Amino acid sequence: MKQWLFSRGVKWTFILLTLTIAGTLLTQYAIRYGDEELDRYHGIDRGAKEKLFKSVRKILRDSDRLELYSLDPDPLQRRGETSSTFHHFPILGSTVVTDAKKQKTIVSDVEYGIKKSDGSMAMCFNPRHGIRATSKETTADLVICFECSTVRLSCGNQSNEAALSTSSYAKPLLDTILMDANVSLTPKSK
Secondary structure, three states, X not given: OHHHHOOHHHHHHHHHXXXXXXXXXXXXXXXXXXXXXXXXXXXXXXXXXXXXXXXXXXXXXXXXXXXXXXXXXXXXXXXXXXOOEEOOEEEEEEEEEOOHHHHHHHHHHHHHHHHHOOOEEOOOXXXXXXXXXXXXOEEEEEEEEOOOOEEEEEEOEEEEEEEEEOOOOOHHHHHHHHHHXXXXXOOOOO
């Protein structure tokens, strides 16, 4: 019996299983941060972030124009190409949502996704969706990565930016609107 427990195959299987479990736990700990912890790490003022979110939410709710983007998650600086971009990500296509009811549904689904989030965000940031809302000459941009549960918000100038965690709640709606407008979507992985 003792010989079987320490045979070469069983010993290596046990070691590999232990390392796999430890690696999985460490990886989950390392890449899953709540947005509050990320803010502390990056020195972001929570009050300023809340103020920015309120400004973005007001612009979204009062928007005269709402444009939805399909993005290629491969930033241009890695590809060395020049084309139309949205926050450094190539635009595959876009559609302007003119129907007020549809605009309201988009905004409420995005807001609900942020509220529904468990607060965790992975570190990949491969956004495939973008939203630009315009209200009285003021714009608010959302760059969304449902893969890592992150939405980056900016209002007016690009230097005023913050990240929030989100859930994938709004993804089916955004995908459907883009596909209905014959805008191509990026597959999950290239």
